[in-house]
Every structure is written in C-alpha cells, then in structure tokens.
Amino acid sequence: MKTRIYPLFAGLVVLGLSTSLRAAEVQVAVAANFTAPMQKIAADFERDTGHKAQLAFGSTGKFYAQIRNGAPFEVFLAADDNTPAKLEQEGLAVSGSRFTYAIGQLALWSAKPGYVDDKGAVLKQGTFEHLAIANPKLAPYGAAAVETLNKLGLLSSIEGKFVQGENIAQAFQFVSTGNAELGFVALSQVFVDGTLKAGSAWIVPDSLHSPIRQDAVILARGTGNPAAQALMKYLKADKARAIIKAYGYN
Incomplete structure (x- = not known):
C-alpha cells in the first residue's frame, strides 16, 4: 500500500523541519x-x-x-x-x-509602606540599622549607590550600616526578607509599568551618580x-x- 503525501501537508512538513534545523x-x-x-x-x-x-x-x-x-x-x-x-x-x-x-535607574526601597519618602530624606534621618547595597566592586548598581551617598555627604556616617550582597538580587533579598530596613536596588526590581509593586521607594535622581x-x-x-x-x-x-x-x- 502506497502512502500519499498531499502537497500542502508536505510543504508544512518541510517548513517544520527547516525551522527546527535552523533553531x-x-x-x-x-x-x-x-x-x-x-x-x-x-x-x-x-x-x-x-x-x-x-x-x-x-x-x-x-x-x-x-x-x-x-x-x-x-x-x-x-x-x-x-x-x-x-x-x-x-x-x-x-x-x-x-x-x-x-x-538603568537606581532606587532606594523598603518593603515597609511609608518608610522611604519620595525625596530620600530617610537617609539623613539615620534611624535605620541596616542598609542593603550590592558589592560596589562587582555590581555597577552598588557602585552607583556608593556614589550617591558620597554626593549626599552621607557615606562616612552610613557605611557602617551596610549589609552587602554579592549582586543587586541579593541586596533586594535582604530588604524583602526584613534583614535590612531599606536598601539600594534596581528600579526594575520594584516597579512595573510605573507602579510600585510593594513597600515604599525613592527613585534616585540621575544627577547623583554616573549613568x-x-x-x-x-x-x-x-x-x-x-x-x-x-x-x-x-x-x-x-x-x-x-x-x-x-x-x-x-
């Protein structure tokens, strides 16, 4: 018994094979x-x-x-x-x-609603015990966080409160789990379509760190x-x- 392959079906088979071969x-x-x-x-x-x-x-x-x-x-x-x-x-x-x-854009974020104000004044108040950042030697967002604190004149007074993650994902985890009251994270970790996912945040002005x-x-x-x-x-x-x-x- 002979097997017939209809032209249209045969074309689809060939197209499928060629696509898989190219993938x-x-x-x-x-x-x-x-x-x-x-x-x-x-x-x-x-x-x-x-x-x-x-x-x-x-x-x-x-x-x-x-x-x-x-x-x-x-x-x-x-x-x-x-x-x-x-x-x-x-x-x-x-x-x-x-x-x-x-x-990228840097944000100061806390998992607690109302904890971080929209101008980052919480940094100057210094009432927190832990501030999460990514390792500035390995992660550009960590370097931007240090640069920001330096420009604000706060680095020396806050540096002792750092909880340092290897990367920005770990810095975010420290804040989300409550191991740090607040921290510098990537805006993309806490905002989607212009809406804050949870907590409170300050979007750090670009003028405070290198692009x-x-x-x-x-x-x-x-x-x-x-x-x-x-x-x-x-x-x-x-x-x-x-x-x-x-x-x-x-």
Whole structure:
C-alpha cells in the first residue's frame, strides 16, 4: 500500500523541519538587575524565533572573571558599559557587536509602606540599622549607590550600616526578607509599568551618580551562533524595547 503525501501537508512538513534545523541555543550571562525583563524577553524570543536562550544571572564583575576563565557563555548582558568594552579589547568579545540595551535607574526601597519618602530624606534621618547595597566592586548598581551617598555627604556616617550582597538580587533579598530596613536596588526590581509593586521607594535622581549604561555583547564563544545573532537583533526590536521600558529602564 502506497502512502500519499498531499502537497500542502508536505510543504508544512518541510517548513517544520527547516525551522527546527535552523533553531539554535545560546548561553547568556545576564546582570542580576535585568532578571525579570530578560525572563520575559527570552520566553517571547523562543516563541517568535524558535531559538532558545539559556539564562544565568549574577553580578557583572563575577561574570567577567568567569568569562576570562573560560565559562561557556556566548552573549553577555552586563550592568555597565565598561566590562563589555574591556572584553572586546581583550579579544574575548566580537568586535562591533556591542550596544547599549538599557540605561538603568537606581532606587532606594523598603518593603515597609511609608518608610522611604519620595525625596530620600530617610537617609539623613539615620534611624535605620541596616542598609542593603550590592558589592560596589562587582555590581555597577552598588557602585552607583556608593556614589550617591558620597554626593549626599552621607557615606562616612552610613557605611557602617551596610549589609552587602554579592549582586543587586541579593541586596533586594535582604530588604524583602526584613534583614535590612531599606536598601539600594534596581528600579526594575520594584516597579512595573510605573507602579510600585510593594513597600515604599525613592527613585534616585540621575544627577547623583554616573549613568548606568548597560551594554550587551556577543562573546568569542558565540561567534557564528545564529541564536546569538538573533538575540542581539531581538533586543533592539520594538517588542523587547517595550518590555525593557515597562520595567523602568530608559
């Protein structure tokens, strides 16, 4: 008995096979502040392109050390622009692939409603015992927090109250669990579509710290990977841009 394949069905089979053959996977190192938006972008990216992004989240400084030591990442979404540029100069990233995917915003946040005022005056009152920040040597948001306190003339008086996380995700966790009354976090961790998720917050003015320009780059291991190229293109498209903006990034 002969099996007939109807032309339309045969075309669909060929299309499905060619799509699956083209689909690829990319290993992505993502700065901790960008966790929530990147999880959403990665899900849409897989639906829209067939490519899959395997995500790892952590501090930019730690990822830099891991990449230099041969970690198998192919794309890096950093929390600054210096680290990707450095990797490019060292020959560990693809020259010309780097671009700014987001400009981050710093927020002073407490899980307690009404605890942080909209001008950050709570910092000057100094009635708190613990202030969470990310490690300023590893995390750009931690460095921005220290710079902010320095400009406010409060660093020396508050420094002894620091509860330091390895990255901005840990700093957020310290505040959300009550181990610190308040802390400097990424705006994207506490705001969505312009609405505060919980607690109280002060959005730190950009004038108090250097711009948190977050650059993406294809790493040397990602050379020739179509999924790496596709992801970089996807991050620049309107759908991803809308998600990034919704989480408070410029």
